[in-house]
Amino acid sequence: MASDEQNSAPGGANPRYRSRAAESIHRRLVGLVKSLLTRKGQETLDGLPNEIELNLRIPVRLDRNEIADSRNFAQSLLAQVESLRIQGETEALGHRSGHAACYWCNAAVCEHSMPPDHHSVLIGWSPTGVPLWKNLTSVLIVDKDAQIDFLYGEKPGPVITWRSEGDLLDNILPEYLNDSLFAHPVGALLAGGFALPMPYGDTDLLSVTALILESRTGRSVPKYSLNLISNTPPPHHLATLLGSGTSSILTNWISSLRSSLNNLQQELMGLASKGKRSSLQASRELIVELLIESRSYLETLRRRSERRTKHAQQRTEDPNRPTSAAISDLLSCDYKDLFHDRKESTVVIRGRQGRIHIFTANGRHITSAIYSNDAIQTRIARGRWKSMEENKGCAFLEHVSKILAKPGEDSSANDAS
Secondary structure (H helix, E strand, O other), rough: OOOOOHHHHHHHOOOOOOOHHHHHHHHHHHHHHHHHHHOOOOHHHHOOOOOOOOOOOOOOOOOOOOOOHHHHHHHHHHHHHHHHHHHHHHHHHOOOOOOOOOOOOOOOOOOOOOOOOOOEEEEEEOOOEEEEEEEHHHHHHHHHOOOHHHHHHOOOOOEEEEEEEHEEEEEEHHHHHOOOOEEEEEEEOOEEEEEEEEEHHHHEEEEEEEEEEEEEEOOOOOOOEEEEEEEOOOOOOOHHHHHOOOOOOHHHHHHHHHHHHHHHHHHHHHHHHHOOOOOOHHHHHHHHHHHHHHHHHHHHHHHHHHHHHHHHHHHEEEEHHHHHHHHHHHHHHHHHHHHEOOOOOOEEOHHHHHEEEOOOOOOEEEEEOOOOHHHHHHHHHHOOEEEOOOOHHHHHHHHHHHHHHOOOOHHHHHHHH
């Protein structure tokens, strides 16, 4: 049997010289690099050329094994792979995960691209294109948002607000934005109040910006990506918090948001494949609806958390509660009983005996309550509740009925426990 390694003949290189051990090392390195590049998805490879080259320095000590040399080699390899991953991801999606692009520096990652602390969220960009960060508490104060009470109660709970494309970008001067190759921000959810265990038994609150970005380079259908931005303090890392496998308000909310965005992307691609490609404006309007629904869902999760007591469980099982009648009222109502809440962008269903049921535009039940007839008529008279058009009302009822008919699908009542 021929040896794996053959010494070259004196005086020149042997063209048949081969080291299977060296080839194996190369294959394992290639496999390691690909694994590291794709650990967060395939997009990185899509943004890199088919052939890349690593510059590796491999010190060899003949007299002894030096652990420090191995560690330095590994750090150099990982640093180069991380640089390539950033390059590929930015090229493919037009953004760097965990960062807000800086139009002033023309960089996906720079000194301005991350919030200064774990309480700050993205509120937009300056006229010269620098990302603007602000403490979420200050945002709520400026907005005169009553949710601020949830941050300072005995048991703090999550809060959420949202920013439209215009809110984020209207201040940027055209010369900084128009020729940008970065993905286009189309909306953001600014959330906080998530419990964050800290050393020595303390608990802090974490804020997160969920930025929706649109990339159209070389695509007939826009690619929408979720970019989660948070300067999570040690020893925590946002990806670890979300991937820990434990159920929490934060993980449930982000999981739902990711799923909704993925479903929307598949829907847009499906329409395009049938020759019914949505206009850019229509696609962005769907993103706005998605953001509003996600905001409502986090509020629902907060209410669930507040009500998970023995007394609340007993009330949930009470058939006389308005929530318990949500499904029956929905199935028996007419489109004339449907209203659009113009302030909250939700659907209101008027049931019997003063029962009112609130749904998101996509059919998720938020809550139920008992309203007096005067309260109902006042909201209608002031224009806050606007009667839904017959075609939209019937379409909504049909959509929710299909959801309820699916086996294993969460019923609307379950969302308001």
